[in-house]
Structure formats: C-alpha cells, structure tokens
Amino acid sequence: MSGGRHRLVRGPDCTTDHAFEPDAARAVYRAIFERRDMRHFAGGTVPPDTLRRLLRAAHHAPSVGFMQPWRFVRVTDAALRQRLHEVVELERRRTARALGEREDEFMRLKVQGLLEAAEVLAVALTDGREKHVFGRRTLPQMDLASAACAIQNLWLAARAEGLGMGWVSLFEPADVAALLELPPGAEPIALLCLGPVHGFYAEPMLQQQRWASRQPLHELVHDNRWGQASDVFSVGECRS
Structure with a gap:
C-alpha cells in the first residue's frame, strides 16, 4: 500500500467464518487507503462496461x-461541461473571498478537473424524498448520507479499476439544477470528475x-x- 504505511493486521480474534480471504481483504483496505480526491486527469475514456460496473457499485x-x-x-455535452465549469469557477472565487486571509492560498489550489476528466457525473438527490419517513423522521438529512455512501462506493470501485475520481462541491445548487433541468425538489450534491x-x-x-x-x-x-x-x-x- 502507499509507502507501506497502511497494513492489514489480523489476529486470531479478528477472523470469522465470514471473513474474506486475506488477499481479498487486503484489496478492500488498499482501495480505502489509496483512494484520493483527484483534480488532475489524463483525458482518455472510460469504457462503457467499466462505467456500468462503477455505477452498479x-x-x-x-x-x-x-x-x-x-x-x-452523465454529462457528455462539451458546452454543458463548460457551463458547469463556469459555475464552479464563480463559486471558487466567492469561496476564496469568504476565506479572508487564506484567499490567495486557496486560489492557488486546483479544485476540479471538469474539462480534463474522461467522464463527468452529476449526482442529485431525487425529488419526492419527503415521502420516505422510515429512518428520516428525526434525521431528514439521511437522504444525503445515503447518497454519499453511493458516491463512496463508486470512488472505491474506481480506484480498484485504476481510475481517478474527484468530488466537486463548489457550486450554487440552483445554478446546477437549472443547467441539468432537474425537477422541482431534486437537489444536486456533487459533480464527479472520473477517468484515467x-x-x-501519495497522500491527499x-x-x-x-x-x-x-x-x-x-x-x-x-x-x-x-x-x-x-x-x-x-x-x-498504533494511534495514527
């Protein structure tokens, strides 16, 4: 794993009849520890069967x-990607100003790869979520938590496939919703940059x-x- 810093150590008390074989378990932990929020992409493409596997995950x-x-x-239209890029850049400048003394430092960071990634996927919470009461009566934000789990699944699967992924959240939701023509009540939460x-x-x-x-x-x-x-x-x- 990265620099040998993360090791799967399993003692007798950690093994059950339901545990993965050691090599399979190590692969799961490797994907977790080597996943990165990527902002630099190499263009290229993601084969359709690979993209289907990632979405299924x-x-x-x-x-x-x-x-x-x-x-x-899935955003395949170049003009639409450009519009989304502009929305993100607008919010990037607003965020920089809100950071005060760290404004210049923030502006030097690369925060997205919308124009370079092979694929761009917008993730939204569906409309009609209010009808789902089970588990949400006192914690309505669990719809967001659930969607975040889906994004993490995709992220780990992408790393296992050798693909990078970055989560972009610098945008005004109403602007992205309008560009994607989301129905009333649906809410965009992520623009995912995906690809080679x-x-x-080596680290975040x-x-x-x-x-x-x-x-x-x-x-x-x-x-x-x-x-x-x-x-x-x-x-x-280990206390790390």
Missing part, C-alpha cells in the same frame, strides 16, 4: 429505509499542499461519552 450502496435517493446525470490519471497522489492533495492534515484517529474516538478516551487505542497499539 454505486447503486449497491446502503440507504436509509432503502430509499435509494441517488440519481446520476497520470498517477495517484490538500495535505500535500499543507492546506490541512489528517487528524489523529485516537482523538476522534470516545468510549461511552464525548471526551472520554477509547480503550480501543491501548498502550503499544
């Missing part, structure tokens, strides 16, 4: 109440650029109540 994501709120719009890349980043690009860094896991896991350190990170165990 996305469609097999879990969803609250089995509502399956995800909808995908020259190489995968924003970490490479010193924009942010991954937080230590042991600081984010608690036992029983917020702020109580978890026993899962015992002395001598």
Whole structure:
C-alpha cells in the first residue's frame, strides 16, 4: 500500500467464518487507503462496461429505509461541461473571498478537473424524498448520507479499476439544477470528475499542499461519552 504505511493486521480474534480471504481483504483496505480526491486527469475514456460496473457499485450502496435517493446525470455535452465549469469557477472565487486571509492560498489550489476528466457525473438527490419517513423522521438529512455512501462506493470501485475520481462541491445548487433541468425538489450534491490519471497522489492533495492534515484517529474516538478516551487505542497499539 502507499509507502507501506497502511497494513492489514489480523489476529486470531479478528477472523470469522465470514471473513474474506486475506488477499481479498487486503484489496478492500488498499482501495480505502489509496483512494484520493483527484483534480488532475489524463483525458482518455472510460469504457462503457467499466462505467456500468462503477455505477452498479454505486447503486449497491446502503440507504436509509432503502430509499435509494441517488440519481446520476452523465454529462457528455462539451458546452454543458463548460457551463458547469463556469459555475464552479464563480463559486471558487466567492469561496476564496469568504476565506479572508487564506484567499490567495486557496486560489492557488486546483479544485476540479471538469474539462480534463474522461467522464463527468452529476449526482442529485431525487425529488419526492419527503415521502420516505422510515429512518428520516428525526434525521431528514439521511437522504444525503445515503447518497454519499453511493458516491463512496463508486470512488472505491474506481480506484480498484485504476481510475481517478474527484468530488466537486463548489457550486450554487440552483445554478446546477437549472443547467441539468432537474425537477422541482431534486437537489444536486456533487459533480464527479472520473477517468484515467497520470498517477495517484501519495497522500491527499490538500495535505500535500499543507492546506490541512489528517487528524489523529485516537482523538476522534470516545468510549461511552464525548471526551472520554477509547480503550480501543491501548498502550503499544498504533494511534495514527
């Protein structure tokens, strides 16, 4: 795996009759640890059978109440891609201004590859979601959580296929909805750039650029109540 930093270590207590074979399990963890939010693409194409496999993987994501709120719009029209690119660039400048003292630093970051990626997929939450009450009566945002699971499935499958993917969220939803002619009530949540890349980043690009860094896991896991350190990170165990 990347730089040998991530290893699957499985002791006797971790194995069950339902576990994958070690090589298969390592492949799952490899896809997780080597997945990257890609912004640099090499053009090319994604074969139709590969794209179908990726979309099938996305469609097999879990969803609250089995509502399956995800909808995908494949953007193949060059003029439409250009319009989406312009919408993203407008929001990029607005975001930069909102960041204040980090404006210039942000503007130096590459935040999307809409014009270079082999494929662009818009992901939207479907209309009529209000009828799905199961699991959403007190947490209506679970439609978004479910769609995010579908995107992650697609992302991991893409990495396994050797394809890069980037999630673009810098846009005004109403502008993207209008461009894609979404029905009332549908909500765009992502523009996915997908396709061949020259190489995968050794670490998340924003970490490479010193924009942010991954937080230590042991600081984010608690036992029983917020702020109580978890026993899962015992002395001598990895705390990364």
